[in-house]
Amino acid sequence: MTTDLIPTLTGNYYRDPEVLEREFERIFFRSWVLAGREEQLPEVGDYFTFELGPESVLVVRGRDGALRAFYNVCRHRGARLCAAREGRFEGAIRCRYHAWSYALDGALRAVPQPPDADKFPKDSLALYPVAVETWEGFVFLRLDPDGEALLDQLGALPERARPFPLASLRVGARAERTVAANWKILVENYMECYHCPGVHPELTDLVPLYRTGTVDASGSEPPEYREGACTSTLDGTTQRPIFAGLRDRPRQQYHAELVLPNLLLYLFPDYVCARSLWPVSPTRTRIVSEWLFEPDTQARSDFDASDAVDFMNLLGEQDWQVCEAVQQGVVSRAHRHGVMLPQESEVADVTRWYLAQFEAE
Ligand code: FES
């Protein structure tokens, strides 16, 4: 008797520009994707711009306090409205080309020298809207106007994240890195721990379950740290207090979530790391990592984020090296497709999800 092995995606999925173009349309523009934190926009008029593949989006705090998002495109002749990464609009969003200006809610407000001011169709020339919703301080965008609500896409995550004070956390460290691998190779790698014994000695020392090369089946409890360890740092200890909602646990857990398509969310006992994957080309991915901590903890004179940052960067580098090796191999003319073992079933789940989106009309 032979074991049935599930095939991986074929090599062309990791290399063709047409595949990536279609992924933007079918997956990235139709999904809620993480764009930032609400704390970045505390005041009326505060904005940041956000790049998603070929698109640029402007996220603004309006006069009513609500967040709104627009394509970063002027309705006159299409100039990119805003070049800066972040800032504050003083009252209006003004295009530098011919000085059309828009209110913070996207309405076209003023056009210099309109041909016939009374009949000018201002109302039909508002900025193109992008959907924006927040969850626990995280700002998500969806370029397509129609689709499910953010909470529907997040599924069971809000319930599982309930013990964590996510809304009150603040970003304490940030890192960007570009790796030479298709974004899906990084997601697939995240979904299995078959590679953990060989690739992550420090992680398997911290989380004994991972020595077996398996991850817990989805829906069950995350694995526990070894005795004497309570968080994801090199020695498993920390000066930071454990989040109040977790303190009565007999043993702390290594809790990592995936929000498809591209958010890896690590919910650790004293810090959170949000790591998102952005395709730059079919063979390159930009990884943005943000470490979040409690404001009180960050205000302490002995606050130091480096143990959290170093540990996540160590795990990341270990993963990214093997992901780059996969990228090099899957484009070989010899490689039709790979195969997945039963302990890689969550990779197979993601592949099924991916194909359903990719092939949807
Ligand atoms: S393109 Fe913006 S005002 Fe002309």
Ligand SMILES: [Fe+2]
């Ligand atoms: Fe890994």
